[in-house]
Amino acid sequence: MKLLVTGGAGFIGSNFIRFMLETYSDVWIVNLDKLTYAGNLDNLRDLETHPHYTFVRGDICDRATVEKLMSAGPDAVVNLAAETHVDRSIEDARSFIETNVLGTHCLLEAARANKVTRFIQVSTDEVYGSLSETGFFTEETPLRPNSPYAASKASADLLVKAYVHTFAFPGIITRCSNNFGPYQFPEKFLPLMINNARQGKTLPIYGDGLYIRDWLFARDHCRALDCVLRQGRAGEVYNIGGNNEWRNIDIAKRILRLLRQPESLLTFVKDRPGHDRRYAIDASKSFRELGWKPETRFEEGLGVTIRWYLENDAWLDKVTSGEYRNYYERMYSNR
Numbered sequence: 001m002k003l004l005v006t007g008g009a010g011f012i013g014s015n016f017i018r019f020m021l022e023t024y025s026d027v028w029i030v031n032l033d034k035l036t037y038a039g040n041l042d043n044l045r046d047l048e049t050h051p052h053y054t055f056v057r058g059d060i061c062d063r064a065t066v067e068k069l070m071s072a073g074p075d076a077v078v079n080l081a082a083e084t085h086v087d088r089s090i091e092d093a094r095s096f097i098e099t100n101v102l103g104t105h106c107l108l109e110a111a112r113a114n115k116v117t118r119f120i121q122v123s124t125d126e127v128y129g130s131l132s133e134t135g136f137f138t139e140e141t142p143l144r145p146n147s148p149y150a151a152s153k154a155s156a157d158l159l160v161k162a163y164v165h166t167f168a169f170p171g172i173i174t175r176c177s178n179n180f181g182p183y184q185f186p187e188k189f190l191p192l193m194i195n196n197a198r199q200g201k202t203l204p205i206y207g208d209g210l211y212i213r214d215w216l217f218a219r220d221h222c223r224a225l226d227c228v229l230r231q232g233r234a235g236e237v238y239n240i241g242g243n244n245e246w247r248n249i250d251i252a253k254r255i256l257r258l259l260r261q262p263e264s265l266l267t268f269v270k271d272r273p274g275h276d277r278r279y280a281i282d283a284s285k286s287f288r289e290l291g292w293k294p295e296t297r298f299e300e301g302l303g304v305t306i307r308w309y310l311e312n313d314a315w316l317d318k319v320t321s322g323e324y325r326n327y328y329e330r331m332y333s334n335r
């Protein structure tokens with residue numbers, strides 16, 4: 001199987017490429033990535049010379065690059081390229097609209113013109129909006145995105161759906177809950193908490209800390225994407241989730257305990273504007289139709305993740321220098 005993966009130098013993309021190349025000997029991957037602040041070739045350093053792997057630096061908004069790669073005839077496209085951080089989208093949404101909406105459109109057009117037979121749009125549970133204390137998002141839940149990031153992802157989903165409907169395009173949308181694991185950029189909650197805790201720095205908890213997310217180990221998400229590639233039905237949406245709800249404050253406390261740091265490091269800071277209270281995924285359709293289910297218990301995944309960050313402190317030090325320092329200062333100094 002020849003795959004065009006976009007955004008493969010990011011967190012989930014690099015986990016996905018590693019998973020596919022480790023699992024199959026008959027998979028060839030071209031990774032198209034712009035290498036934004038979130039893209040990092042170190043994430044795939046060990047696979048750089050793998051005979052089934054090719055890296056192309058480029059933008060999914062660049063028609064010529066995308067056209068060239070699509071005309072090589074991939075069996076499937078997996079679109080993971082995106083601007084992904086909600087707080088950054090609140091600061092400035094332009095790049096989110098460019099990459100997540102216009103970039104997806106560029107990919108769809110080239111895929112359609114080149115008669116690509118499978119296109120996986122990797123989306124998010126955030127397109128559904130927020131839940132109160134009860135209930136779950138199903139694939140039928142109406143789209144009610146709240147942040148500029150979520151709105152850009154929902155827009156891309158609607159474009160894919162429109163292509164399915166209008167052109168009988170073989171698009172499939174996956175909507176996953178919060179991922180965690182190795183190689184996640186430490187602007188995101190879990191690695192940010194680990195990074196700060198390892199340095200004895202305060203852990204910034206937004207609002208009352210009682211916000212809930214449904215956490216899934218990234219490798220389990222990658223297994224789900226593989227199932228969608230092989231068994232997913234064109235035109236369908238598949239929810240992917242961990243059935244694993246946690247309050248932010250409880251995760252932060254657990255990380256402090258595992259790193260033998262005091263709870264006095266917890267610092268309640270100004271909330272994220274429009275902060276979604278709770279996400280929880282009903283993934284029963286994926287269980288039923290794809291035969292997939294999460295395999296990694298949260299405690300086990302968290303242990304693996306913390307160990308990975310401690311053992312890869314050089315990776316952390318590198319990604320938290322430069323742009324990250326300015327970002328952190330901007331985002332947290334006046335909170």
Ligand code: NAD
Nearest residue numbers: 007009010011012034035036038039059060081082178179
């Ligand atoms: P990430 O921010 O770690 O990586 C994004 C990658 O996309 C980077 O390598 C970046 O360089 C690349 N990229 C950005 N703009 C690009 C462009 N214009 N052209 C080419 N490459 C570009 O993101 P992630 O957390 O790995 O998320 C991957 C996908 O999964 C996204 O679509 C995201 O919406 C979705 N998702 C993420 C989560 C999560 O918890 N992280 C959960 C559900 C869905």
Ligand code: DAU
Nearest residue numbers: 084085086124125126177178187188189204205206211248
């Ligand atoms: O649900 C899937 C989504 O999960 C993905 O689509 C997004 O790309 C991904 O970034 C993630 O979005 P969240 O907004 O849920 O993730 P984030 O890591 O930014 O925040 C998780 C929770 O932790 C959220 O309730 C906000 C809170 N938080 C976050 C940070 C960065 C804090 O309390 N303190 C922080 O410093």
